[in-house]
Amino acid sequence: MTRTGPKTNAPDTNATLERFVDSQPIIAMLNMLAQTGRDSFKETSPWEVCLCALILKMEPKCKVQRILESLPHDKSPMDEADFLNTMAHMGYYCRPADSALDHIDERLLPGVFIPGQGEPCIVLWRDSKGDLQFYDPISKLISNVPPSFDQNGKVWFFQKYDENRAATSQFMRKGSGYSWFRALLGRFKGTFAQVMTAGLILNCIALVTPLFIMLVYDRVIAAGSPGTLPMLAVGVFIAIGFEWKLRNIRSTGLSWLAGRLDNIVSNKIFAHLIGLSPNLIEKASVAAQIARIKTFESVRDFFSGSVFLSLLEAPFVFISIIAVAFIAGPLVFVPLFMILAYLGLFYAMRHKIKVSIRLAAKASSARQQFTIETFEKLDGIRAHGLRNKWQEKFRHLSGREMMTHFELGWLGMIAETLAHSLTVIAAVATVGFGVHLIWEGSMQTGALVATMILVWRILTPFYSLCTMIPRLEQLRNSIAQVNDLMDIETEREEARSYSRLAKLKGEISMHNASFRYNDDTDAVFQNLSFEARPGDLVVITGNNGTGKATILKLIKSLHSPTQGTIRIDGFDIRQLDAPHLRRQIAYVPKQPHFFNGSIIENMRLSNPMASRDDVIKALELADAWCDIEKFQDGLDTIIGSHSKTKLTSSLATRLSLARAYLHPASILLIDELPNALLSSKTGQNLKDYLSRAKGKRTIIFCSYRKDFMKLADTIVWLRGLDNPITGSTDILFDMMNTSQEVA
Template identity: 35%
Template sequence: MSQYTSNQNAPQTEKVDGMTHTAPTPEAAAHHRKVPSPARNMIDRLENDFQSRPAVTIAPQDQLAHALHQGKLGDFEAASPFAACLIPLLQALGWRGQIRQLTESLPHFANGLNQTEFRNTLAHLGYATKPADAELVRIDPRLFPCLFLPEDNDPWVVLERHDNHFRIFDSAVQAERNVHIDEVFGRAYFVSAAHTSFTGQKSETITEDNWIGALAQRFKGTFLQLLSITFLLNIMALMVPLFIMSIYDKVIPSQSTTVLAYLASGILLAIGCEIGLRTIRAKMMAYLGARVENIVANATFRQLMSLPPLLTESAPIGNQVSRLKEFDTIRDLFSGSLINVALELPFVLLFIAVIAILGGSLAFVPVVMMMLFAVIAIIILPTMRNSVKESSKARAARHSFLVEAMGGIRTIKQTAGEEKWLERYRDLSAESSYRHFRTSQISLLLQSLAQTIMMAAGVATVGLGVLKVLEGTMSIGALIACMALVWRVLSPLQNLFLSLTRAEQIKTSLKQINQLMKLKTERPVDNTAITQRHFKGRVMLERVSFRYRADNEPALLGVNARIEPGEMVAIIGPNAAGKSTLLKMIAGLYRPQAGQVILDDMDIRQINPLELRQALGYVPQICHLFHGSIAQNIRLSHPTASEEELQEACRLAGVLDDILALPKGFETRIGDQSIQKLPSSFKQRLSLARGLVKKAPILLLDEPAKTLDMAGDAAFIETLKTLRGQSTVIMTTHRPSHIRLADKVIVLEAGMMTHFGTPDEVLPQIYGGQK
């Protein structure tokens, strides 16, 4: 029947619902029986097709299968049709990412994928999708592969076409099929790399110098459409004054109802067109505002996540949250009154020209009033700018205080400090209210001045117009039309005048966004080519020095050490000696300002920080748990970990029995409030399990037993014994029992290394012979 059925081993075809479906061969059917689920198909394709770089090691089949099935990265054992289409489409597109990228791109709580989540996942992986309603046989084959949603059917991945024969992946049967199609309608989603357009041209990149300006350039076409619609609206706006003039000058003197009927029909048509155009413009502006808000929010958050930790740690959390919240004002720039003003202002000259035609010298009235608006704005802008700045500072201080207070409300109550904190809040609230009052006062003053100017414009127009009417150089109808046109000219200026306060706030936000986007990140924000590195575990510190601020004493000064693979090293010393800083230096969280940290003969400054941290295991001194299940929190460092790997890590951390005793086990949800109720020992052991689940060649532990009880500490000691020789373990500790297990000990005092050697060599010098 076709090239797909030309031999006995080829798939056999059958006609179903007007389409010729090709049944799988016996070999394919046997293979399909070996594949118990859609997730297994996904893993097989990843294993076979995404191992293109020697430096990349893809996780084993069982590992990712469990990650997708039982790991709740998505409940893919009952995969949705869209989830089934994901891997076949990525395979056809030639995606060469890592499994970790795929799992991190899936929704946080994913039970399969819906249409929106499917497109978002592709976007996270670097692909843009463009929908179009089409008949399948009419789609240009050059647009394949694509996702196609037939009417009343599950989605397909259309792979290729030969005449009317299509090779598709059918999500309904979880397999590829060869089908003969004459007529199928549906919606197609064409896929292209995010850095190129569907015409093959490179899309515009956002520059660092003027990030907001470059963002606006992306919507240049939309702005031109809005400008065109606004031009038509202004033409329609001319109809009403001209209609009024015609009524007074033509209809009333002639008492012609016929002329009135024609004029009324015309003005009604103009009003109807204006309503339609305004509706279209409102929808476009609403879309533009929402789109810009989404882009700005995601870009600024991505930028913050890509900044070196030293930059983000220096600012209070409340201030950072407050600043991000203020970035929402950018939406008003693209969808509020300011964009209306920007669209209307160019056509002010059109109305002034019409006034000049109808009233001659009356055109000077709006021109003079415009100059008056400008003079007042120049005078009042410095005061307003300072007021907006102070108001923003006061509001940010109050918000930062609230974040701090709510985060430590339990401590406040335990210390009976409510009154003191209320007093502090009253002061901050009073300052914020006063600054807001000053800003509102200026805004109300501007409003009063604007209304005065508008009334003065009306009086001046009537006064001068009456003289022209008495002179016979102007009709009454023209005078009334000029009155309406003068107010139409001044209306955008009045709106701009009244929006000066908001404009100043938006200007401040724009400046802050541009400054944020100019900051140098640890790595390119759009970097998707991440290589999975595997270290042997050798660590060398060569004259490592670091200080947090230029006016601070060095946190580390000239630290030298050599740690061989598989060794266990304890870093000891008094508080503020630089122990945690040294671990963060090895983890790449901080970069040495002098000297170098070398892993396997490579300076860490030559390694992408993301690659470095993915290859290391790091347990911080303070455990941070996030909203989600216990399994998700542990998998944070290793998203593709299997259920067995989770249990093994928790067993080593001594927390497995506690988790299994919970009603929902690893799927127990923890949130902001429940995290506070968890015992500190339990949280610390979860943090330890998160670090152990990676089976990293280098494991960094910062006071890992600080909050552990005696039983937990005993279990931790056994874990250290298990890790000996398998991973390079570097830990900070104060416990002699942990120090004795170490192969080497580093002693820090005031950032300087005073001793380095085996416990038998170092401990007698520190404790005077007592171990």
């Protein structure tokens, strides 16, 4: 400890300083992260140590699970990019600065210093003597001597990210009045300024070509003076060189803008869709969700295409107009009148094309949804002999889509043809009026040729505007859809005003709860009331389609009741943070879901801190360990939709059950399990577990088997359109037997 710096008068509290002098908290966090399968934390490389030390410095009470959720998916040793991404995922804004150690502002500390040569270290504070204090990830000691002799390098500073300060946040947009996409474009003001400046200079340089031609006609050919031609040619070549360089700068900026926008918006759309309430997501079809994700493709193509370049040229046509007025005088009125004609054509065709685009979009969506429905119901179509009918309906939808797209293309072709006609008229008018001006002696032949070139340059952006009406309208619709999506609050945003329960006790109650999926459909169940005390076992029974799984989803906060209330620990679940609540409830769905990864990774989704032995015990309890041992890689076997290893439905259900056993939650929800599984060792182990868990975990289990109902403290009998009945085992058994006898 001889290298430890002075402790007195440090900006931080003594408790925080002691936390860093004693590396046990850092080592403990490294060990916990390594226990979850992150082997790189066992080797304690500098970046892993820096991460744990910096987090403990900035958030002493940070939970390991939050760090795990922020770590990159790749488990290889961390580097600088992984470190920064993890801090960003944890909600910190990362800002770099190339600086010498003596020039670091202590108000920005703590930070991570990366010397030109050597390992990174943490810069903590300045002591009373003005010396910087460093945390060395290798020796795990604090010292006023930097670990590296290199005093120059890069420093990363970290600041807690405030979402309300972002220009795209709803708070800021309410003040600015901007839409989400308009606020996002504000991030690229520098790029737009660069592109527009390059465009202004390019339009000025573009005057060189027509002026050169005019001088060649009027000064070289007409005057018979070829001696001036080399000087003019040199000037033109210099201008061409500058133009090439500026166009390269502009195209690079636009390519970067398009790529960056595509990356930001696509990721934001995907994250926003995942963060929406399940009620909103499940109402939309798969095709609609895919369309939302692909919405921004047309916007990306627009910013990287020729249409955007033409629009960028439009504000600078006044330069060419001034040049025409200077060269040809009254001939400038020809392009001015043509501009008005182009604008009139644009507004005349825009409304018709807008209607046609909407019809084409609806027809395409209908055909796409029908195609997805076909693949989902392919077995049923074959089983019921619906092939011809299905093909006929597909032919009808395809024909309607083709006709709407034909009409859209036809309108676009009309607009392009009329725009081309206006261009030809402009050329004829320019030549016609120009010839009269030459005869009158008001201008020379070279000036007419230069004017023709400038007129083409003036009218090109407006010609492109009219020929690209369909693309511009699709662009507007795509941006509007993105803005509408971003205006919907995610569950995380809604949760800011909701309560969080630190730890659930397990008390569940439903009072006169009813649920229906749509307003125009019958209720799945209605007037359901029951109460489960902490540690109770509740069995839900009833025929198929009576809402057993729906009740579990309501408790899990995946749906909201249409009427009535659902309370957990006395709180209405609509007043609780839904994502936080779901993490505290274990759930075994009827259809298990596994993600692409190893078996142990999928198991640890319910309990990231579970050790390998804990996972094996849970698998043994679910009678799945024997099957897992047969795999060549055991727990490290890759499963998921893209893996070579395919799980049987029985094994998948047992893995899902084992994952629930592993979950430390005080509430366990189990949907209806296959009868064959309940009659096997898995079912017997489940019975034993339900008996042992009484008084410890509140369990709600869907089953029609009486041997499991006998274990229940309360039975909920769902009866379709009739009101549910809730009661003890003896009472419900008698009522069920009576009902069966009457039937």
